[in-house]
Amino acid sequence: MASIDSQPLPIPSLGMPSSPSKLEALRETVSHVKRKVTTKEGWIGDYDYACKERRLPPFYALDDSLPLLLGMTSGLQHSLAMLAGLITPPMIFASALSLDAETSAYMISASLIGCGILSFMQMSRIHLWGRFYLGTGLLTVVGTSFATLSTANSIFNAMYRDGTCPSTIGPSGIVIRGSCPDAYGMVLGTSLVCSFLNIFMSFCSPRILKRLFPPIVTGTVILMIGASLIGESGIANWGGGSNNCKLRPDSGFFELCPNINAPRPLPWGSAEFIGLGFLSFSTIIVVEMFGSPFMRNISIICGLVVGCIVAGATGYMSSSSIDSAPAITFLWVKTFKIGVYPPAILPMLAVYISLAMEAIGDITASAEVSKQVVTGPVFDSRIQGGVLGDGISGFVSALFTVTPLSTFAQNNGVIAITRCANRGAGRWCCFFLILFGTIGKLAGIFLAIPPSVLGGVTTFLFANVAASGIRVLAGTKFSRRDRFVLAAALSFGVGNLLNHSTFTYLFERVETSNKGLQGLFDSITIVLSTPFLSAGVVATVLNLILPTDIPEKEGDLIASEEATDDESVEKIDVEAQLDEKSSKLHSV
Template sequence: MSSPSFQKTQPGSIDHSSPNALESQVATDKSSLHKRISSAKRKVTTKDGWFGDYDYAWLCIPPLPFGGKAPRRLPPFYSLDADLPLVLAFSSGLQHALAMLAGLITPPIIFASTLNLDSATSAYMISASLIGCGILSLVQISRIPLLGGYYLGTGLISVVGTSFATLSTANAIFDAMYRDGTCSSIVGSDGSVVRNACPDAYGKVLDVPCLHPPRVLKRIFPPLVTGTVVLLIGASLIGSSGVPNWGGGSNNCQTAPTGIFALCPSTLAPRPLPWGSPEFIGLGFLSFISIVLTELFGSPFLKNISIIVGLAVGCIVSGAAGYIDGSSISSAPAITFLWVHTFKISVYPPAILPISLAMEAIGDITASAECSRVDVRGIEFDSRVQGGVLSDGLGGFLSALFTVTPLSIFAQNNGVIAMTRCANRSAGRWCCAFLILFGILGKISGVFLAIPNPVIGGVTTFLFASVAVSGIRVLSLMEFTRRDRFVLAAALSFGIGDLLVPKIFTELFNGVNNPSTGLEGLLTSITIILSTPFLAAGIVAVIMNLVLPQEHDTQEENSDDIESSLDEQKEVAA
């Protein structure tokens, strides 16, 4: 007796073996279209569709500092695909965009300052970064199904941005380019070195995207490695950019105070002062303390954009005191888009290996999933990781075409999800729209470029310290066995050593006579890695984690077995 056979039909396909299949499919499609039209009409024409039952007073009104009233009921949680009111989608999207803004504009501002680029090019870099982030974030949020059960994107509000890992590595690459003559410098009579503008260096950093297999990443980059790397990324950026800008500038006014850089940010500024002047320190501290006060007394909406509040307060005071040069605003175009400026894209071989060491994506996806109340275990979550990593690889390629440094998953908006209790993808799409709009309005980039260095420094020091704290949080989730402590100590030996004595490895291969082009590129790449704290520590952590055998505590294993057995008994009893 033969068993009956069944024909598999893909979802959404038409079974032509049935005579009424086509009519049935057409009726289903019409019904689905009618439902979507009715839903859209209800959302636009009804009060519930516009406002829902969300507590907007809780979102916008700050609590009394010493009020004795009982806390108000929290608003409902909106999941990924819940029916979201239009006003809440709009306001949550704006919060996401504003919460990300400082992190998105910081890398291009620092790149432009390091390479001494003119204000028009610098403003374009900010606009291109915002537009590129908006477009590629939309891909991450959409979670597009592909062949073979694969996806493109996480399906979460996983926005993208220039990773601070790229920022830290790129600074080391730029230093190497100026040392080996790829970018030119001027040596003064007193021996000081002033860097010339080098836009081609930015083009060489654009052309180094990479694709990371998720299974390999999970094995090679466990929390022990990623936590160490993120901690040192934040710490190194505080020392290389945050605090130097707080003092007046991280450019030549700090390292070579001669000529136009005898004062900070330069002698051409409206009110130039020596690096570390009390006026500069005060401006940076004002921005810093504004962030703290917003956290203490602000509403949930303001707390999510405390970095923007710090920038705004610092700009108001510094503008009134005459520290702002408005030339970047007046010279910026009203409307701009991608490819208004272009960069000569080429490969700088020593840059390929360091940039390929991106170690943050899985941790950021996990954090976004936890905030969104999505299970971080199982096949569905693995598919989100796969989609996010694949989208990261595609984003690295497309960002180069967008004239933007490699963009990867960004976790700075997770606090907005947790605070507003809104993980809905509609809010994420509004966020993308706002980012693209901010980028197209060229005057906004001019405003960002006019922010004085001390204000940028006070805000970014806090921002980079938050990155370091994220690394500490990842490390705190470990068990800290003897093996884990050993691996961490070995990694931090190199990382903290580089951080405190940054030039120890720069002369390592100076004794090599007449190296070939390939060997010279390899030696330069090794120098970049050893001179970058998070890269050196990350590689040591990866090697030690793979080489040292895992420790197994028999007592803990027996305890886990007992707990799992009890759980099974409870399930059976239920």
């Protein structure tokens, strides 16, 4: 018999469970971090690091629990895969504007730091309101866009022509460009203003964006970006330099490449330069053939390292840029006078449109390799958040003294090989990029790389961009309409690529005192003189105005096939009926 002093147990509440307080959530987070840092399971997990068994490693999804060591190594792979792509644009900008080594080193560091910070934002998935987000929520990283290179070169050429940047005429009649950091500041300011286009586009329906920029348009643009960079920078540097030395003047500062003050200057196109570039290029191929998955992910870095070792041993490298670089650096150690160059507005808007095109394709590829859905509202929100992230990155990167950023595609290959799509690895990647950027001496090392070594590597890198465009084009059905659009676009793109001066003098004989009208003329000239911009404009316009009617022959073929199918169906039905009748007679 129960005691009269005993009390019944409290009845649990049948209402909704109360949500944990912020303090409890904080305690849980601290406990999770402590468990990660202080336990073997948190550091190593059960991952087969030694590859003792020949089986696929486990797949780590977006938010799976990832061991710290695996997260670090995967993040390092991602950062190394990005490294060559991040240091190349600032080096080319600095060379085109004849900037000093100290400024060039800062631009490289700023690119690494800025991309690390903004990649973290792009990987997030911050809910804004309704169906709108900021970031993709995938392991998507951003880097300095190659699309800006050819456009910026056209803008720089216009600035030197109209006197915005200083230049002198050398003894051989060759124009020698003076240092013009203000031109870089104008590109940054123009980029900052034009970034609002992507921000606006991100709030449009992804279906509308895909309708405006189908694969036939985006593939053409990406193909021409890669082809332009190969001709303007890659091969030119492979021969010794992309500056005035490639014109082989008889005298002056650029009589030899990269200039007469280099450790071992030689005429442009010398066998020594070609050999150094080919060594770097062939190293990439050898690593791809015989290297481990990790080595293949950093094959570009391997090519640079081998080329630099040989170049240093043979006297083609100097330590002056390393000595002048600071030990530690960060953003805004050097600043540029921000301004807006009106003739550059229209071309820069076209650049941001191309960045949106590129982002849609790259985010789709990232979702596929991360085993996420590529249709439906969730995927559409990833596209929307990614395009918005690109737009905000363009705005913030200008404040970081970095040119526009785009979603990088090469990291999708790292995800596929490592089978790690976890955003934790992406955050480690951001950490390593920021770390590399703050080490100023590292930027000095990059600046010491001879142009021929850099050219051998970047030629392959830019060819990868062109190959990506071909891959996008391969996804089209290549109907007669698609072939027509592609042919018309390539007429302008390839034509400009082979002869840059075709549209340079379009408005030369037009005299006007209206600065606004002159700025419009300059903008049109820059667009028409930039291969991927002219090709992209033609492809977009034709894709919108050309009808999509099915060709007559194809329609007749379909009709005949349907008729054949109907006849076969009728024949089968008749035979079945005859068999049925004969069986009935036989039974009777």
